[in-house]
Amino acid sequence: xxxxxxxxxxxxxxxxxxxxxxxxxxxxxxxxxxxxxxxxxxxxxxxxxxxxxxxxxxxxxxxxxxxxxxxxxxxxxxxxxxxxxxxxxxxxxxxxxxxxxxxxxxxxxxxxxxxxxxxxxxxxxxxxxxxxxxxxxxxxxxxx
Amino acid sequence: xxxxxxxxxxxxxxxxxxxxxxxxxxxxxxxxxxxxxxxxxxxxxxxxxxxxxxxxxxxxxxxxxxxxxxxxxxxxxxxxxxxxxxxxxxxxxxxxxxxxxxxxxxxxxxxxxxxxxxxxxxxxxxxxxxxxxxxxxxxxxxxx
DNA sequence: CTTATAACTGATACTTAGTATCATGTCAGA
DNA sequence: TCTGACATGATACTAAGTATCAGTTATAAG
Ligand SMILES: [Zn+2]
Ligand SMILES: [Zn+2]
Ligand SMILES: [Zn+2]
Ligand SMILES: [Zn+2]
Numbered sequence: 001x002x003x004x005x006x007x008x009x010x011x012x013x014x015x016x017x018x019x020x021x022x023x024x025x026x027x028x029x030x031x032x033x034x035x036x037x038x039x040x041x042x043x044x045x046x047x048x049x050x051x052x053x054x055x056x057x058x059x060x061x062x063x064x065x066x067x068x069x070x071x072x073x074x075x076x077x078x079x080x081x082x083x084x085x086x087x088x089x090x091x092x093x094x095x096x097x098x099x100x101x102x103x104x105x106x107x108x109x110x111x112x113x114x115x116x117x118x119x120x121x122x123x124x125x126x127x128x129x130x131x132x133x134x135x136x137x138x139x140x141x142x143x144x
Numbered sequence: 145x146x147x148x149x150x151x152x153x154x155x156x157x158x159x160x161x162x163x164x165x166x167x168x169x170x171x172x173x174x175x176x177x178x179x180x181x182x183x184x185x186x187x188x189x190x191x192x193x194x195x196x197x198x199x200x201x202x203x204x205x206x207x208x209x210x211x212x213x214x215x216x217x218x219x220x221x222x223x224x225x226x227x228x229x230x231x232x233x234x235x236x237x238x239x240x241x242x243x244x245x246x247x248x249x250x251x252x253x254x255x256x257x258x259x260x261x262x263x264x265x266x267x268x269x270x271x272x273x274x275x276x277x278x279x280x281x282x283x284x285x286x287x288x
Numbered sequence: 289c290t291t292a293t294a295a296c297t298g299a300t301a302c303t304t305a306g307t308a309t310c311a312t313g314t315c316a317g318a
Numbered sequence: 319t320c321t322g323a324c325a326t327g328a329t330a331c332t333a334a335g336t337a338t339c340a341g342t343t344a345t346a347a348g
Binding site for chain 4: 289290291292293294295296297298299300301302303304305306307308309310311312313314315316317318
């Protein structure tokens with residue numbers, strides 16, 4: 001089943017309607033790169049209301065099919081993802097994203113719990129770097 | 145030397161002026177709890193211009209005496225801190241913050257680098273939980 | 289102590305991200 | 319096909335932050 005079908009299914013399962021607008025927005029979302037903003041979406045759907053897209057992003061978050069990526073400057077971008085809790089490894093050059101959750105955050109958290117007496121209940125982690133493709137390109141770049 | 149003196153020193157060292165407004169804003173900042181917003185500051189200094197406080201927060205970031213705390217909802221708060229790169233452990237109940245940097249993020253980063261072929265250049269980590277004080281209080285809370 | 293001037297300030301207007309309201313439109317089941 | 323709850327778009331609003339600009343002030347050279 002495609003991500004798109006999955007979203008449709010979850011929508012109806014929860015009593016939400018499949019409208020023409022929702023279908024159009026979803027079509028745009030699946031065509032988007034790894035992460036995007038609401039304005040990226042609006043630019044491709046000028047006749048769709050701003051509030052509608054924001055409402056939809058919130059809905060999709062409730063349905064656990066989008067997450068938010070924290071950029072290094074502190075701004076938040078959206079990303080289609082049907083994973084539960086996970087983290088992002090974002091390429092600074094091309095914006096490509098790797099989701100990961102099989103990480104060793106838990107050991108870090110245990111260290112912290114021991115040294116601080118906090119009871120730890122959540123965390124947010126984003127990692128930034130450059131993907132192999134972009135690193136390979138750098139060597140051959142004009143002027144490099 | 146107090147944090148406040150340190151800031152003054154760094155300001156003059158970089159050719160910035162010590163003005164009455166800056167002194168007043170700094171006084172408020174050091175009196176603030178672990179993290180705060182610009183509007184928290186403005187509420188205590190109604191005659192200081194909004195832009196001035198934002199300008200000052202940016203300046204203080206350049207001087208490495210404030211950092212930003214990512215709250216769980218995605219909003220950013222400010223925090224006075226003269227540390228370099230570090231992370232936050234934020235109490236969900238009282239807002240208390242522990243800075244930490246002696247963490248095991250580097251091993252996590254190495255794992256990631258090995259499994260993804262990304263060259264890793266940065267990260268952002270925030271941890272949320274409840275401090276020992278708030279946990280102790282819970283047991284004695286009315287109605288608990 | 290002046291004075292020149294670069295730095296600083298506050299007001300205002302603007303931007304970006306997101307929420308609230310509300311009249312109109314439409315999906316989907318009876 | 320009827321109907322009402324759900325969805326939509328326009329509009330206006332909030333919150334965080336930036337840009338502009340005319341007026342003020344710190345500071346250091348004289
Ligand atoms: Zn995790
Ligand atoms: Zn890349
Ligand atoms: Zn606490
Ligand atoms: Zn670190």
